[in-house]
Amino acid sequence: MDRVPVLKLGDILIVSIQVDLQDQGVLALQEDLADAVVATGARGVIIDITAVEIVDSFIGRMLATIASISRMLDAETIVVGMRPAVAITLVELGLSLGGVRTALNLEKGVALLNHLGGAQIATTAR
Amino acid sequence: MxxxxxxxxxxxxxxxxxxxxxxxxxxxxxxxxxxxxxxxxxxxxxxxxxxxxxxxxxxxxxxxxxxxxxxxxxxxxxxxxxxxxxxxxxxxxxxxxxxxxxxxxxxxxxxxxxxxxxxxxxxxxxxxxxxxxxxxxxxxxxxxxxxxxxxxxLELSTPVVKLWEGIVAVPLIGTLDSARTQVVMEKLLQALVDTGSEHAVIDITGVPSVDTQVAQHLLKTVMAARLMGAECVISGIRPQIAHTIVTLGIEFGDIVTKASLSDALAHALRRSGVELAGNRRTRVTVRTEEE
Known part of the structure; x- marks a missing residue:
């Protein structure tokens, strides 16, 4: 079974989904990611779905679930690279991915995480 | 016979x-x-x-x-x-x-x-x-x-124009139906990807009337843009349209709406961190010229 690799870059974890995920793969990814967040103490998770062309409500829910799990472990989740067709499909399905932050591409996602991290540190310092 | x-x-x-x-x-x-x-x-x-x-x-x-x-x-x-x-x-x-x-x-x-x-x-x-x-x-x-x-x-009437680095606008002209909204939505989202813009302005100055269906289409477009990581501002809301929207009880939620395209542009520029020179100074210059 294909496992989606979880890459570590500084204190950010990057997951790039390149294959059509089946239910089993999604559950494995959620476990791997939770383990990785705990093991590395990451403060941010970026899920890159540039290569994903077809979504259903299950994938939509997966993104929301991963975001919730990461938030429990004090890491912010950002979904990047969503294609227009995918966005339209999710809206038509009525999924607005409430708790998930989004960015246009990986670069902007990393910038957003750094911005959020900076803001958090600033508030803590005050 | x-x-x-x-x-x-x-x-x-x-x-x-x-x-x-x-x-x-x-x-x-x-x-x-x-x-x-x-x-x-x-x-x-x-x-x-x-x-x-x-x-x-x-x-x-x-x-x-x-x-x-x-x-x-x-x-x-x-x-x-x-x-x-x-x-x-x-x-x-x-x-x-x-x-x-x-x-x-x-x-x-x-x-x-x-x-x-x-x-x-x-x-x-x-x-x-x-x-x-x-x-x-x-x-x-x-x-x-x-x-x-x-x-x-359908193709002609829905251009996506770039206003600034990272800001695109769609001036909508004419009545919005589902077919047109679909085209507008696809073009706008594609333009966001192509130009890497994080801000979009949907200008509805040229839309003669807004009913619940049109509002629904607009909301969908904004939600889709948000999913892709871009923020939408709706501008060009005329007084009658504002009245209609309130009367119909349409809830735009936390979507930013502005009266004119220039207000929307100023908002988007501020959000993307561009410093704008104060309006007051401009006014003074205009006055000096008049004298």
Missing amino acids: GVTLIVRPDAGRRRIEELVRQHEDRVLKRWLEITAAASAGRPDQGDTAARLTEIYQALRQSFAGDGDTSDLHGLLAELSRSRARQGFSPSETASAVFALKEALYEVVEDDGTPEALRGFVWFSKTVDDLGLFTFETYVTARERIIIDQAEQL
């Missing part, structure tokens, strides 16, 4: 077919004369004459052969299309075809046999069908043009 009734129309038909074959030159000449008189002063008389000659030959062949009319219909469709392009009305084209009856009737009159007269009724019906076929071709061609134009309009 029953037998004669069945045989007679067939005999008439055969007689007409014979006449069409025997007096080809005379009938064709008369037909061309009548149509030329009807369309006097139009250009390309020669073109029409050549086409009518072809049609006459195809008609004769369809009589002689197994009644295969696909050639004939093809030629008629061509005639109808070419005449439509030259500015003939469809009834003029149909009349030109109907004139064949008049041309043949003279031959039938000279022949004078009862078979020929009876057969002429059948012939008249055949020509009527052909004339109506040219009309139908005209209408079909016209409908296709209308559909094409509607599609072109």
